[in-house]
């Protein structure tokens with residue numbers, strides 16, 4: 297039996313699906329066949345000026361998210377100021393500033409080639425100028441560059457500004473292991489949530505359907521609906537017909553999942569590069585998921601186990617990264633060529649970053665401090681392979697030796 301709602305939906309969608317299904321970007325702008333919930337965006341009314349957005353970062357994901365945001369600011373002029381600033385770490389491409397290329401050709405030819413960007417996305421090489429008047433900061437840089445950026449922003453950001461971190465990684469320092477959103481909050485004194493999901497940037501940039509999770513907790517100084525950033529505003533900012541957003545509270549859960557799946561992906565790349573096939577890769581992902589959940593429960597007890605399997609950030613992100621992400625590619629290349637991680641990253645990624653290389657070191661340092669490296673054998677063996685030339689072929693024995701994951 298097909299319900300009346302389903303029949304109506306099928307009738308509504310069938311012409312679109314028949315014509316457009318092979319090439320998803322064609323239907324992306326004509327209503328969404330994947331809509332899970334009714335749109336609430338048009339119902340939001342603001343009792344303040346529309347929010348001004350700045351995206352800090354312009355790499356592969358930084359530029360993609362800036363594109364998403366700039367499309368939505370065009371779409372919701374009652375909520376957002378149309379022009380979106382994107383801070384670009386300046387570099388020359390054939391003698392020309394990357395910012396000038398982005399602002400005239402409307403493509404990021406180095407980090408997101410062949411993708412047209414909205415004309416209301418303005419590249420700016422001056423960090424402080426780019427955040428002038430911004431109400432919402434979207435952080436999106438490889439996480440090794442975050443401390444320097446945050447240092448430059450200290451004292452320059454008003455306390456009522458809100459932020460979302462799209463970064464995948466941790467900050468390990470004096471305060472132990474920290475979520476990057478908490479690090480931003482602590483350093484800049486602003487509320488910060490996170491966006492994380494099964495989101496290979498090139499696919500999102502081509503407007504192929506995917507899901508993501510945004511997590512945000514209302515701050516103590518929340519000004520109220522229509523006056524401040526909340527879940528509805530964030531859904532309006534990030535949701536697109538091809539990029540489906542679910543907004544939740546569990547910032548820790550989605551951040552841990554996003555950071556640690558990059559370490560697991562290196563493990564998958566090693567076994568794939570050794571030619572061990574799908575069973576070995578699945579084994580790494582199973583063990584990895586267990587360690588991700590255990591890490592969360594041990595060090596961030598506020599994170600929810602359900603997040604890992606109910607949200608795009610979690611198992612889905614693990615699967616997509618281990619199938620086609622940069623970390624898996626770099627690790628495969630290491631296995632095949634015997635190059636080290638940094639050489640492989642440089643050779644393959646044209647300036648992009650495989651964040652698992654740094655994250656596995658940060659995780660090792662933290663676990664070592666806690667005398668818990670043995671309890672996370674996969675994370676530890678990945679670190680040993682990357683930094684101490686431990687032979688990849690010894691990976692199964694090392695995992696076995698360090699012991700099974702405790703219940």
Ligand SMILES: NC(=O)C1=CN([C@@H]2O[C@H](COP(=O)(O)OP(=O)(O)OC[C@H]3O[C@@H](n4cnc5c(N)ncnc54)[C@H](O)[C@@H]3O)[C@@H](O)[C@H]2O)C=CC1
Nearest residue numbers: 354355356357358385436437438441463464496497648649
């Ligand atoms: N690319 C992807 O598919 C996805 C990436 N992410 C996460 O998003 C974050 C950002 O990644 P991407 O945008 O892909 O970056 P990327 O890997 O493309 O890195 C290149 C960016 O780093 C910048 N950069 C280089 N040196 C710098 C310096 N000294 N200071 C500041 N910036 C510098 C470059 O200008 C460029 O914008 C990472 O944490 C990543 O894990 C999350 C989801 C998907």
Ligand SMILES: O=C(CO)COP(=O)(O)O
Nearest residue numbers: 493494495496621622623
């Ligand atoms: O985070 C990602 C997909 O969600 C991207 O993974 P990689 O950095 O391994 O490409």
